[in-house]
Amino acid sequence: MLVLADDLTGANATAVRFARRGMRTLVTGGPPRECVSAPDVLVLDLATRHLPGVQAARRVVAGASVFPDVPLVAKRVDSTLRGNPGAETAALLQVLDTRSGPPVRALVVAAHPEAGRTTEGGIHHVHGVPIADSEAARDPFDPVTSSCVLQTFDAIDRPIAHVPLDVVRGDSSGLARALLDPGARVLVCDAVTEADVETLALAAAAAALGGELRWLPVDPGPFGAALVGALGTVPTGRPVLGVAGSLSRLSREQIAETDRRLGARWLEVGDAPDPVRVAADLVALARTGTALIGIRTRVPDRVDPVLAARLPVLLGEAVRRTLVAAPFAGVFATGGDIAGAVCTALDADGLAVETEVQPLVVAGRLVGGPHDGLPFAAKGGLVGDAHAAVACALHLRMRSTVAPAAPMVVTVGEIDG
Numbered sequence: 001m002l003v004l005a006d007d008l009t010g011a012n013a014t015a016v017r018f019a020r021r022g023m024r025t026l027v028t029g030g031p032p033r034e035c036v037s038a039p040d041v042l043v044l045d046l047a048t049r050h051l052p053g054v055q056a057a058r059r060v061v062a063g064a065s066v067f068p069d070v071p072l073v074a075k076r077v078d079s080t081l082r083g084n085p086g087a088e089t090a091a092l093l094q095v096l097d098t099r100s101g102p103p104v105r106a107l108v109v110a111a112h113p114e115a116g117r118t119t120e121g122g123i124h125h126v127h128g129v130p131i132a133d134s135e136a137a138r139d140p141f142d143p144v145t146s147s148c149v150l151q152t153f154d155a156i157d158r159p160i161a162h163v164p165l166d167v168v169r170g171d172s173s174g175l176a177r178a179l180l181d182p183g184a185r186v187l188v189c190d191a192v193t194e195a196d197v198e199t200l201a202l203a204a205a206a207a208a209l210g211g212e213l214r215w216l217p218v219d220p221g222p223f224g225a226a227l228v229g230a231l232g233t234v235p236t237g238r239p240v241l242g243v244a245g246s247l248s249r250l251s252r253e254q255i256a257e258t259d260r261r262l263g264a265r266w267l268e269v270g271d272a273p274d275p276v277r278v279a280a281d282l283v284a285l286a287r288t289g290t291a292l293i294g295i296r297t298r299v300p301d302r303v304d305p306v307l308a309a310r311l312p313v314l315l316g317e318a319v320r321r322t323l324v325a326a327p328f329a330g331v332f333a334t335g336g337d338i339a340g341a342v343c344t345a346l347d348a349d350g351l352a353v354e355t356e357v358q359p360l361v362v363a364g365r366l367v368g369g370p371h372d373g374l375p376f377a378a379k380g381g382l383v384g385d386a387h388a389a390v391a392c393a394l395h396l397r398m399r400s401t402v403a404p405a406a407p408m409v410v411t412v413g414e415i416d417g
Helices: 008-020 053-064 085-097 172-179 192-210 222-236 250-264 275-286 305-325 336-345 387-397
Strands: 002-005 026-028 041-045 074-075 104-108 116-118 123-126 160-163 186-189 215-218 238-244 265-269 291-299 331-333 350-358 361-367 375-379 409-412
Touching: 002 008, 002 053, 008 026, 008 041, 008 074, 008 222, 053 085, 074 085, 074 375, 085 104, 085 215, 085 305, 160 172, 192 215, 192 387, 215 222, 222 387, 238 250, 238 305, 238 336, 238 387, 250 265, 250 331, 250 387, 265 275, 275 291, 275 305, 291 305, 291 336, 305 336, 305 387, 331 336, 331 387, 336 375, 350 375, 350 387, 361 387
Parallel strands: 002 041, 002 074, 026 041, 026 409, 074 215, 104 186, 104 215, 160 186, 238 291, 238 331, 265 291, 331 375
Antiparallel strands: 116 123, 350 361, 361 375
C-alpha cells in the first residue's frame, strides 16, 4: 500500500496505525533507498501542508508515480482538515482514473476518534467543538474556515454524497446501498467511534471484493488501516464467538445492538445449560456466515445462588467445545466471572493485553494452552457504551488476520521540500 501524506507528523501517526496491525511500515520523505526487507506499507511524506493548492496537487501526482502498480493508494489528510485535502484528493483521483481496473471512488472518513476527532451530520469536530471554532481556525499558515467536510472537498469536480451516522450504524444492507450509490464518486462518511470506522471499513471491503469498484481512502490514518485489515478479514468468513453472562441492563442493550448492526445470532440459554448441546448449536450457527454468534443467558424470574455460581463453568465448557469443533476469529466475553471461566476452560495462562477497545474494555490474545494467540476481548457487565459489544466484535475480526508480532516503524530519507 502507498500512503501519500502531507506532513511528517501525520505520516508517522498514520504509520503507527498500520504497524499496530502487524504490517511492516516505512515512512520516508522521498523515494526510499534499498531496504533489507520491503515494507508492506510505504508512507510518503510530500510536505504539501503549507503549499498552494495547485503546487500541492502537482506533488501528489508525482508521489503517486513512485509505485504505479501498487494495489492500494491512500490519501492521508490532516485530522483537522488543514492544508489542501480537496485539491490533493482531486489530483489523486485523476491519476488513479488513468490506471486499468474498476472505477475509483474516494471514501472520506475524516474521523480519528482516538484523538477526539469526530464527524457527525457532515460537521467535523475536535473534542466536541466544530473545527471552525477550534484552535485549527487560528492556524497561522492554514486556518480552517469551515467545519463542513463536504465543503472542504468541494474542489473535487465530481458528484459527492454524504453517508450520515444513522446509516453507518444501521443495518448492513442500508450501508452497502449507500456505499454503492452509482451517482457518487466521492463519499463523505460520518463516524464518531472506532467501531463506526471499522464498520465502514468492513462494508467498504465487502463492496470492493465484488470487483466492481476500487476505493481511494481519504482519512487521517484509522480508516485506511482498518480497510486494509478488513480486506484481509472479509474473505475468511470466520465469526466471532461471544459469551454474555452478565444480566445487567447495559449488557442486554449492548447485545441487542449486535443484533441490529451485525445481524448477530445469539443462542439464549437458561441457568443450567448443557455444554454439549450448546456447542453443537453454536457450531451450526457458525456455518451461517454471520459475523458474530454467541451464547447469552436468559434473565431468570428468580436467581438461584447455586446455579448462578455454576453457570460460568458451564458456559466456559461450552466455549471450549465450540472452539475445538469450528474456527473463530476470536472470543468476546462480557461479565468478569464469565471471562475468567472461559480462560480457565481454555487452559490459558492469561491474557496478553494489547489495547483498550473502550474505557475498561480490554482486548489482546490468549497466552498458553491449545488456543495460544487467539484474539480475546473482555468487559464487565457495567462498562462500555451501547456500542461496546459491536466494537469488540469488529476489533476481533480485524485482529484475527494479524500475527501476534512486535510492530515495526522505520523513518528514513530526507524530506523532499
